[in-house]
Amino acid sequence: MNKKQLIAKLSGSLNLSKADAERTFDTITNTILDSLKGDDPVKIAGFGTYKVAKRKARVGRNPRTGEQIQIAASQKVKFLPAKALKEVFNK
Amino acid sequence: MNKKQLIAKLSGSLNLSKADAERTFDTITNTILDSLKGDDPVKIAGFGTYKVAKRKARVGRNPRTGEQIQIAASQKVKFLPAKALKEVFNK
DNA sequence: TTACTATATGCAAAAACTGCATACCCATTT
DNA sequence: AAATGGGTATGCAGTTTTTGCATATAGTAA
The missing domain is CATH 4.10.520.10 (IHF-like DNA-binding proteins)
Incomplete structure (x- = not known):
């Protein structure tokens, strides 16, 4: 499964547009990365x-x-x- | 940062209630796990x-x-x- | 089409893995 | 809010596993 397919699945499960699902997913990964950048x-x-x-x-x-x-x-x-x-x- | 703090951050960034943010996050991790369970x-x-x-x-x-x-x-x-x-x- | 990712190679050294007790931190429950 | 339970971190030794170097190609994704 690649990112596109994951986004498509989430779009269905969460009842979001694919664009919103991707934005949501990216927000999560970025939040995690930000924390890690701070060595947390x-x-x-x-x-x-x-x-x-x-x-x-x-x-x-x-x-x-x-x-x-x-x-x-x-x-x-x-x-x-x-x-x-x-x-x-x-x- | 633990899960609770992550959910709180996402709640703000995504303009969702904390309950919705958590539901969204859990949906994502579950989707990933399901794929892995299928060895994908x-x-x-x-x-x-x-x-x-x-x-x-x-x-x-x-x-x-x-x-x-x-x-x-x-x-x-x-x-x-x-x-x-x-x-x-x-x- | 353009960008990223997997693969393959040999080999040295770092890191992970095991059981288990203790300490610790977090989440849930009263 | 305080108490309790459970998941997680740590340290230990020695063996297994992984890592990561350069680089081109092949495959996949955006």
């Missing part, structure tokens, strides 16, 4: 937690040439599924 | 991809006792941030 994890009970994970610098490798490369420290968004979410897929 | 990854352009990762059974260890333990195969929801999302946190 977003905890959704029963679904999961979004947090920014800091990754240390390390030595990598160019797979094409085999040459070693220094990789800078970086940050990425992590999603940790809530307990309830794990159970759904392990019953 | 959900790809949100510019945000990320949710997919179900299957993990094989393996031998683990109880860190407290050092005792070896057989770990059953399981599944968990993975979120892979989109390129745009990574850039936000690495500029």
Whole structure:
């Protein structure tokens, strides 16, 4: 399922136009991102937690040439599924 | 930020009652979950991809006792941030 | 058509995973 | 409003898993 299909489903379920459904969805993702930008994890009970994970610098490798490369420290968004979410897929 | 605070923010941004904001949000998470239950990854352009990762059974260890333990195969929801999302946190 | 994303490759190092007790934070209930 | 219950974070050790490097191509999406 891609974003377009998701928006179409939400449009039906929420009785909104597709434009409104998309605007609503984007508002939610932006709100989550804003919180993460402020380094504040977003905890959704029963679904999961979004947090920014800091990754240390390390030595990598160019797979094409085999040459070693220094990789800078970086940050990425992590999603940790809530307990309830794990159970759904392990019953 | 927890779910309650997120709902409050959305209520303001979307001009909805808190009850409606929560209903909207839950509809979205449920829609995503339903797709995942059907083993269909959900790809949100510019945000990320949710997919179900299957993990094989393996031998683990109880860190407290050092005792070896057989770990059953399981599944968990993975979120892979989109390129745009990574850039936000690495500029 | 233009933009994004998945894939494939080898390999080093970071990170996740396991059980479990404790502490903590949040939500619900009285 | 206060109390209680439940989900979540933490630390621990060692093994498994993931990550991420460059880059072109193929596929999908806007």
